[in-house]
Amino acid sequence: MTVLFDGELHVHYRFVNLTEEGEAPDLSRASGGQRNGLCGAAEPGALAMVTGLHTGEVPFVVTWHDTEPPVDDAWEEIVEVSFDPPSADLALSAFEDFHEIRLPSVQSVRARFCARGMDEAGDKDVRLADEPALDSYLLELWPAPPAPDRILKQTSMRAAYWHEAAARIPPPPTPEERAAARAAAGRAEAQRRARAAAAAERQQWGGRPPSPRLRELRGNARNMARTHRDLLDELADLPAATQREVAHWLACQAFTLAGMTGDPLAAAALDALESGAPLPPPFADERSAFAYLHPDPSRLTGTVVFLSVDEAPHRPHPIHRPSFAVPALFGATESDPLQAVVEAFTHARATFDDRADELDAALRARFLA
Known part of the structure; x- marks a missing residue:
């Protein structure tokens, strides 16, 4: 096991992301098509995780394993997802808190997100600097082929709420659908540019397109x-x-x-x-x-x-x-x-x-x- 991060994150609005630096997943779609709502991987190349605490410091650990680690039943909430990291250099971020994470390798990764104390922290809502932590989190990563997400354990009402919310989010588009959408957007943009160029040309030439002879002038x-x-x-x-x-x-x-x-x-x-x-x-x-x-x-x-x-x-x-x-x-x-x-x-x-x-x-x- 390699510890990639062990410290406290200052969360705000209950979210933590693992992405490329400067990127942020769309939280409204991050869990689309999943059974679990605590760790969303529907947005390509990103993980969007949920905390119980709304605002304040939460203990957070990120570890890397060469093979799948055993499940630690001491955690109250345990879910798994698969995602493809866009690069080895990622950022663990929560609002304005930011930490660099370097993965030992870049390949298809399985992520196990574990939590405890979500209801207590959610009821408290805000943790002040001199108050003890109520919730804590562990993100375990290891190489693994893509597989459906799973809910291994769920005990809190907060986790149940997020799981139910994920079930209402439609699945994300497939890679083929994304490619088709990009192609359609490219064609629409090309048509828009062509129309704008034609309109500009008509204006430059007195209200109608020039003949080939006039274009030579x-x-x-x-x-x-x-x-x-x-x-x-x-x-x-x-x-x-x-x-x-x-x-x-x-x-x-x-x-x-x-x-x-x-x-x-x-x-x-x-x-x-x-x-x-x-x-x-x-x-x-x-x-x-x-x-x-x-x-x-x-x-x-x-x-x-x-x-x-x-x-x-x-x-x-x-x-x-x-x-x-x-x-x-x-x-x-x-x-x-x-x-x-x-x-x-x-x-x-x-x-x-x-x-x-x-x-x-x-x-x-x-x-x-």
Whole structure:
């Protein structure tokens, strides 16, 4: 015999558990399907034991045996259960009292729970620090194959009450039923996630799922879909050559409204866009284009240069239209013609600002009538 614990446990609400650290069995189901209600093993990998004392210190001993020990008839209550310890390192706990228990081996275990003085301790209810113990407990453990629980001895009314209560608790689910329940819960969670993802996608794309073609897009595609989904679908149905024409037209409209078409350098950039040639300086890259537009950044005081496309269309301050027209030009150079439409449209609309409805109407009249 090996003594694993010999001391006093401070119980509260009449329960003692042997589990993995941090785990606690469901006391309402711990004795489900059992004949005895003093030591519940229906929750996998745990023992839930009942004491007579409600609150206070109770003497408690845990022992390990290589083989089944003889039954000591000196105990008033004796029950047996089988359980599979989840690991060799377990915790004997009662409310906030906690003690580490290390089993010599991990295998199917038979547990014999013995008690005495349950009625006396239950009637007393609470044991104070200077009062003698009225109930005491022994938990004997040894390796053994699984077997039904047994009531070897019962003398107290408290034990009879817990045995009768256990008879009213339905048996726990079988391992197969638990596995089926986990699988069903996994399928339900996967369906919930799929529905949530579909709803989020619909919201991101203006209220309905995107077509495979729209899913290929990046950049401002979702922004445009949220505000102009019907228009985006119509533009997506156009031939690629027409989409390229739309992108070029949008960049030209932005440059025109920004007052840039009279600038030879800007006109050369539009000509290059139309012919498919690389954009000439200073429009060869965004950094040089911005430096060209704003050689003296201090002159931009009080002028909005960068705006979110989701902002309200009516602003109490002017914008610098060329700063939005140039990104429309760069957007129109995208290799994917539909992506070019999306980017050119987004920045051309920002260029038009409070006159954006004019751009929408002109676009429909020219390409979608």
